[in-house]
Amino acid sequence: MTPLLKVSSLQVWYGAVQAVRGIDIEVQEGEIVAFLGANGAGKSSTLNAIAGLVPASEGKIEFSGRDVTDLAPEALTPMGLALSPEGRRVFPALSVSENLLMGAYSVKDKQAIAAAWDRVYSLFPILHERKDQLAGTLSGGQQQMLAVGRALMSGPKLLLLDEPSLGLAPKIVEQIFELITILRDQKVTIALVEQNVAKSLEIADRGYIIAGGQVVGQGRVEDLRSQGGLEETFLGA
Numbered sequence: 001m002t003p004l005l006k007v008s009s010l011q012v013w014y015g016a017v018q019a020v021r022g023i024d025i026e027v028q029e030g031e032i033v034a035f036l037g038a039n040g041a042g043k044s045s046t047l048n049a050i051a052g053l054v055p056a057s058e059g060k061i062e063f064s065g066r067d068v069t070d071l072a073p074e075a076l077t078p079m080g081l082a083l084s085p086e087g088r089r090v091f092p093a094l095s096v097s098e099n100l101l102m103g104a105y106s107v108k109d110k111q112a113i114a115a116a117w118d119r120v121y122s123l124f125p126i127l128h129e130r131k132d133q134l135a136g137t138l139s140g141g142q143q144q145m146l147a148v149g150r151a152l153m154s155g156p157k158l159l160l161l162d163e164p165s166l167g168l169a170p171k172i173v174e175q176i177f178e179l180i181t182i183l184r185d186q187k188v189t190i191a192l193v194e195q196n197v198a199k200s201l202e203i204a205d206r207g208y209i210i211a212g213g214q215v216v217g218q219g220r221v222e223d224l225r226s227q228g229g230l231e232e233t234f235l236g237a
């Protein structure tokens, strides 16, 4: 079966700094795939290259069987690929509903936008309650929900989630991970970058361990869990 996402020999350089050193990954439709690794391992650079935010210096990125290596985010979003970036980058001076609307910029049909709003509000009732509130006044957890909700507004087939649980209270972390499984049940395929190894291995189907810009381990989560000592060995914990 053609994978929904296939990344081959990806390299990302920032000037003279090489962040990604030849990464190969595949994500099949319907999976949750976790990318685990210490700070600076190259996980965000990999996701950002897939999303078209940083150029792939070498290698190939295929989405739904199409070569998308050189496509910009504006071209990728209508194809069904969306990123919720690290650090909950919401627009603080816009309301919740306006932030969500920004995520639907590729959707032209008004009814489709209304349906996307409804879908996000049913996933995150708190965003509905606060729809007219400025995003900058939301709590950290609510801003994270808004960042994920905004990515969902374009109706992605593949959602790239960069550190959705970072810095959030345990109860909110539980909600975010539960939401990820709900999205999978709604047929959204998910590539998840996370520092929370234990929770990621609970919900993911497969995982890749990234260190020094390379894949240093991969497998089904049962196998990764049974390796034990994962955090100490690979993640610098």
Ligand code: ATP
Pocket (backbone or CB within 6 Å): 014, 017, 018, 019, 037, 038, 039, 040, 041, 042, 043, 044, 045, 046, 086
């Ligand atoms: P984190 O969880 O801290 O974001 P990460 O695994 O996602 O870690 P990246 O953010 O991809 O790692 O960073 C990989 C390497 O590239 C690091 O050494 C980082 O310092 C470097 N790097 C990342 N972004 C840039 C940039 N814009 N300019 C220069 N170097 C960068």
